[in-house]
Amino acid sequence: MGKAVLDDGVARLKRIHDDVREIYLSDNRPWVVGYSGGKDSTTALQLIWAAISALPEEQRTKKIYVISSDTLVETPVVSHYIDVSLERIAKAAVEQGMPIETHKVVPEVDKSFWVNLIGRGYPAPSRRFRWCTERLKIEPANDFIRSRVAEFGEVVMVLGVRRQESATRAQVMSLHKIEGSRLSRHSSLLNAFVYAPIAEFSTDDVWTYLLQNQSPWGNDNRDLVAMYRNAASGECPLVVDTSTPSCGNSRFGCWVCTVVERDKAMEAMIDSGEEWLTPLLDYRDKLAATQDPAKKLKYRDYRRRTGKVSFIGETDRVMPGPYTMDFRRELxxxxxxxxxxxxxxxxxxxxxxxxxxxxxxxxxxxxxxxxxxxxxxxxxxxxxxxxxxxxxxxxxxxSEDAVAFTADDGELLNAICEENDVPTELVMRLLDIERASHGLKRRHAVHTRIEDVFKQEWRDLDVLVSERRVSLDMPEAANLNELDEELEQPFDGEEDSQ
Known part of the structure; x- marks a missing residue:
């Protein structure tokens, strides 16, 4: 019985290797292999490597790009593992004559997690407002793929996705399948096609393959097993569209992830001896605490980034805006x-x-x-x-120019504004507009910018709420700032303007 199972496994691998080689040699479209360092993407890359390495070197002419997405807030243990792996892959490819290049894609600086959260005041991501995935994962990977499409016309993406991951994943894979082909159309990228060599693998199949087949770039797959065991975790895949499972629950992912209630993977790593990660978990929990509905307006401005105030439905409850400047400094x-x-x-x-x-x-x-x-x-x-x-x-x-304002200027202005019952921030904004246009010959846009500032809301929150209650003909409430989690909306879809 054992020999029959083994023979079936060998025959199955031979079929996959033959399949890989046939697709590779069938056209000139380069391949882009998504590598996240986890078990599924490692299995897919090893299968590709083993199949292509069996070809004569003169037939290994089509480029294979191995890309890994670094959000810049990856769990450090996983990030270090991926960095070392990419170095080994690049070195082994040269030594073995493989047509493989490695690339690590990262978000543009103005879209990074900290620039959005601390710089713009975006609240920690939640299930209702998961602003991070698009900016940190999908866009960097898709930008790389588009650049290859622009260069070659079409590309084939090789992904370590499996039907058994979830019913949703299986449905998406079937939906985009091309009749009579082993490729699927990408769900959103034109001229990009998807090949999933381990689509029919079970989790047991993946681990069996990794433990029975050595890594061609010199990794020890037992280290990967140990990392999963220590984190009690799953893999955070290369995300190239919104149908790819997010890295919630106990998956490896970003150490700052607040989409889930607890970071079980990080907790398990700490319990397994990685105590130096504890400060990261503490900071992550601090971010998660800002999602408490009863405390949101403690951390967040009552105005949106546009300077406007929004209320939730037909209530007197304010829709929280970005984190306040004081809290951003604290963060x-x-x-x-x-x-x-x-x-x-x-x-x-x-x-x-x-x-x-x-x-x-x-x-x-x-x-x-x-x-x-x-x-x-x-x-x-x-x-x-x-x-x-x-x-x-x-x-x-x-260094700022000579007309930049200082902290002392701010203190003096604040004292003057308090004496005259004028919002200090309003006057600051007006002075900043004048400073920015200082020395310009054409100042036609200054009046528009000044008008935009005056259109923003500068009254105190209690005044706005009282006015709202009068308009709704509501009695006085005990807690005007109470906020129901399920009613919060994600910045009204204002994206970067928020």
């Missing part, structure tokens, strides 16, 4: 303190960079231009938090 300080702590406790060579210098510069720019951050908080927070560390090299901050 940045906490993140840098977490980075310093992790750097002290992480194993040698594994200390992650939690926020990159380019992100700090972009956050500073947004705070200065959009939020009137006259104290220029970012350099000060960075200096206060990291400046005492030996070896710390402070970023080269771009």
């Amino acid at each position: 940045l300080r906490g993140l840098l303190e977490t980075q310093r702590q992790v750097a002290d406790e992480a194993p040698a060579g594994e200390a992650p960079i939690l926020i990159h210098e380019a992100e700090l510069h972009e956050i500073r720019r947004l705070w200065r231009t959009e939020n009137g951050d006259w104290p220029d908080s970012v350099p000060r927070i960075v200096r206060d938090t990291l400046g005492k560390d030996n070896g710390f090299v402070e970023p080269d901050w771009v």
Whole structure:
């Protein structure tokens, strides 16, 4: 019985290898292999490698791009594993004459997690407002694929997706299947086709294959088994469309993920001996706490990023806007303190960079231009938090022009505005508009920008709520700021304008 099962397995692998080679040689379309470092994508890449390496070298002419998506907030243990794996894949490809190139795709700096959350004040992602997936995963991967389509006309994507992952995955795979072909159409990218060599594999099939077949680029697949065991986890796949399962529940994914109630994978890693990850989990839990409906307006502005105020349905409850500036400063300080702590406790060579210098510069720019951050908080927070560390090299901050306002200016202006019962932020915005147009010969847009500022809401929250209650003919309420989670809406679809 055991021999029959083994023979069936060998025959099955031979069929898959033959299938891979036939599709590879059938046209000139390059392949893009999605590699996330997890069990499924590793199995798919190993199968491709084994099949193509059996071809004569003169037939291995079609390029195979191996891409891995780095959100810049990946779980550090997984991120380190992927980085090492990509280096080994690139080296082994050269040594073995394989037509493989590795690429790590990352989000553009203005779309990174920290620039959106700390810079623009986007709230921590939730089930109703999962703004992160599109910006951090789908767009970077799709941009790479589009660039290959522009270069070659069409591409074939090789994905480690399986029908047994979920009923939804099986339905999507069947929906886009091309009649009479082993390829499927991509759900959203034109001229991109999908090949899923392990579509019919079960989870047991995947682990059996990995433990019975050595990695051609020199990884030890038992390390992958150990990583899954330590995290009690599943794989976070390369996400190229909205139908791909998200990295919720106990999957490997972003260490900041607040879409799930608890990060079971991170907790399991810590319990398995990776105690240095504890500060990351604490910071993540701090972000998750801001989703408590009763506390949202403690952390978030009652105005939207447009300066307008929105109410929930026919109620007097305010739709929360972005995080307040004070809380964003607190988040940045906490993140840098977490980075310093992790750097002290992480194993040698594994200390992650939690926020990159380019992100700090972009956050500073947004705070200065959009939020009137006259104290220029970012350099000060960075200096206060990291400046005492030996070896710390402070970023080269771009100096502001001579007419920039300072923290002292802000204090003086605040005192004057309080005396005259005028919103300080309103006057700051008006002065910033004048400063930005200083020295320009043509100032025709200044009046429009000034008008836009005056159209924003500058009255206090209690005044707005009282006015709302009068308009709705409602009695006084005990808790005007109470917010039901199920009623919250995601920034009214205003995207980056929010």
